[in-house]
Amino acid sequence: xxxxxxxxxxxxxxxxxxxxxxxxxxxxxxxxxxxxxxxxxxxxxxxxxxxxxxxxxxxxxxxxxxxxxxxxxxxxxxxxxxxxxxxxxxxxxxxxxxxxxxxxxxxxxxxxxxxxxxxxxxxxxxxxxxxxxxxxxxxxxxxxxxxxxxxxxxxxxxxxxxxxxxxxxxxxxxxxxxxxxxxxxxxxxxxxxxxxxxxxxxxxxxxxxxxxxxxxxxxxxxxxxxxxxxxxxxxxxxxxxxxxxxxx
Numbered sequence: 001x002x003x004x005x006x007x008x009x010x011x012x013x014x015x016x017x018x019x020x021x022x023x024x025x026x027x028x029x030x031x032x033x034x035x036x037x038x039x040x041x042x043x044x045x046x047x048x049x050x051x052x053x054x055x056x057x058x059x060x061x062x063x064x065x066x067x068x069x070x071x072x073x074x075x076x077x078x079x080x081x082x083x084x085x086x087x088x089x090x091x092x093x094x095x096x097x098x099x100x101x102x103x104x105x106x107x108x109x110x111x112x113x114x115x116x117x118x119x120x121x122x123x124x125x126x127x128x129x130x131x132x133x134x135x136x137x138x139x140x141x142x143x144x145x146x147x148x149x150x151x152x153x154x155x156x157x158x159x160x161x162x163x164x165x166x167x168x169x170x171x172x173x174x175x176x177x178x179x180x181x182x183x184x185x186x187x188x189x190x191x192x193x194x195x196x197x198x199x200x201x202x203x204x205x206x207x208x209x210x211x212x213x214x215x216x217x218x219x220x221x222x223x224x225x226x227x228x229x230x231x232x233x234x235x236x237x238x239x240x241x242x243x244x245x246x247x248x
Contacts, residue, residue: 104131
């Protein structure tokens with residue numbers, strides 16, 4: 001069986017992305033604790049902490065994002081979070097990064113439960129990660145990402161692809177399906193493309209706004225950003241470097 005995975009990206013971060021690493025650590029720790037202490041047949045646990053599409057409670061919007069169906073589900077989400085999260089946190093700062101992460105996931109979950117009453121419970125960080133991927137696609141669209149091809153578990157080659165193409169390849173279809181189906185899923189679907197699509201759209205919108213606000217211009221010109229808000233503040237140009245002047 002042949003398959004491909006994103007395996008690295010061109011951008012090199014300027015600050016330690018502690019929020020990204022913390023999210024990865026928490027997700028891994030939660031999965032390990034659940035796997036060791038909860039029976040796979042415990043449907044009651046899923047109904048309490050995953051996100052049922054009927055009769056859900058607000059706290060489940062948070063708890064469901066830290067639960068994963070199996071180790072492969074966890075690995076895929078954490079790989080994408082590591083790949084895109086470092087750069088987004090570097091540019092936006094940890095507070096804005098965490099806001100995009102959770103708002104993207106929560107909005108995706110709300111659309112899902114609103115349009116799919118009575119459906120199976122949803123779990124996983126996919127909506128949150130899709131929001132970060134959408135922001136990356138808009139902000140770092142011109143960077144390249146290394147894609148590694150595998151045969152079974154053996155790597156057979158690596159090739160570079162533009163970031164915009166990669167994020168559309170993985171999340172663009174989910175966005176299209178969400179749009180064309182008006183957020184409704186078939187009962188046979190086991191992948192929640194609705195939370196992917198909504199999260200991706202939220203992140204891409206934030207990425208476009210960030211570019212319009214000059215975040216990427218400051219990120220590329222200045223060596224230091226704000227400890228919490230990254231390169232959002234325009235005062236950084238007065239503190240660490242002059243804004244570019246227009247020639248007459």
